[in-house]
Amino acid sequence: MSEYLTLPATAPAVVAHGKGDLRVDHVPLAEPAPDEAVIDIAYGGICGSDLHYWLHGAAGESILKDPMVLGHEVVGVVARAAADGTGPAVGTAVAVHPATPAAGAAKYPADRPNLSPGCTYLGSAARHPHTDGAFLRYANLPTRMLRPLPESLPLRLAALVEPASVAWHAVARAGDVRGKSVLVVGCGPIGTLAIAILKRAGAGHITAVDMHPLPLEIAVAVGADLALKAPEAEAVAAIEADVVIESSGNHFGLGTAISGATRGGRVVMVGLLPSGQQPVAISLAITRELELLGSFRFNEEIEEVITALADGSLFVDPVITHEYAANDALAAFDMAKNSAQSGKVLLNFSS
Known part of the structure; x- marks a missing residue:
């Protein structure tokens, strides 16, 4: 050139x-x-x-x-x-x-x-x-x-690289996920990229939730252990995940994330909800002492993402x-x- x-x-x-x-x-x-x-x-x-x-x-x-x-x-x-x-x-x-x-x-x-x-x-x-x-x-x-x-x-x-960096930042906000039960709500590109990153990070069991079959197929392909299509409230509550990644970007997904978290669990909110008030049963987060963490864009995680993609450790x-x-x-x-x-x-x- x-x-x-x-x-x-x-x-x-x-x-x-x-x-x-x-x-x-x-x-x-x-x-x-x-x-x-x-x-x-x-x-x-x-x-x-x-x-x-x-x-x-x-x-x-x-x-x-x-x-x-x-x-x-x-x-x-x-x-x-x-x-x-x-x-x-x-x-x-x-x-x-x-x-x-x-x-x-x-x-x-x-x-x-x-x-x-x-x-x-x-x-x-x-x-x-x-x-x-x-x-x-x-x-x-x-x-x-x-x-x-x-x-x-x-x-x-x-x-x-860029969307995977967003997902990497969200998983990093969750802390050490090795051996933990993780729920990912919303299996669009950010959700499925988060699943791949969670798998690489050693998560013990990953449950994926979405409304449609194709996103769930992708979720399983990149590392989810269980895929649930629009589960009923009882099935969500039974998940009791240590860590939840909420990537749907709507209040229904956030409600699922809160319901699916175990007592004392951590919910990372990377899906960007619309501005304004959201109808979510936040009382569960209080009585279960959940940690609700925001996750916005990324910083220098992009370097780690490039390395992981290049060496094949991130599929x-x-x-x-x-x-x-x-x-x-x-x-x-x-x-x-x-x-x-x-x-x-x-x-x-x-x-």
Whole structure:
């Protein structure tokens, strides 16, 4: 690959224009800043937040005010190195850490930059002007975001690095899971990735709960010992899990998580519920002395994820169920919204 890529004037990008309005536009390409490398994007994974911007014109409190390039789960190859000499060389395969913690006086633990109140994320409308994502053929990205990938890790599988880092962070919040009984509620991509990570971490018994057969099949394929489809309340209460990972992102799932936890157990909430009040039987958490822990994004767990994927100790291949050319983004998003028929859906930008 040439040491200096002459960029085309425009490149195809997946852009959310508003509620129900998703387009593949040819967007103008700017020259990169001195600390930015040009990444030839190979794959992008469709995240729940991407779906929300398309379906609702908002993701939680982040409301689209202008058209925005989506995408933060991306991998690719350095096509032009940063002019300031930082970062990987041309031809290096990279994953992307999409967060930019905010400097300033706002209080948060120094070792947990994911909690920075002003943190921005690729493909996020939390701030205005919005932070464009990287669902486009050539993306200018700061070198601090780039994580070189081992040659043994295929780019297609590496597309799971970002969501697997979210799941890894959630499992880490649960503490030592070796030999413990674990319940995972919601077997979308984050839930199934968490199951694979729990299996690698030595969990004693993993129960997976979901509404649909396909997610449960994936859950078993990556390490769940028992799969339960929409269990009755009595069956949930009988699980008595030491640790619960709640990844459904709705109050019904959180209720299941609380009911399925043993007395004195720990519930990690990684599924992002809608803003506002939620009707959950929280009294059970009080009388059982449950520990309810939030889990939001990730920090440097991305390095451990890359290593585990590359050495084969983290088996997540079944989580990827569909791949579409980027030009077929609308069909890809339509599939990704159907959790009964899909796991992680990838966009291929090089096809």
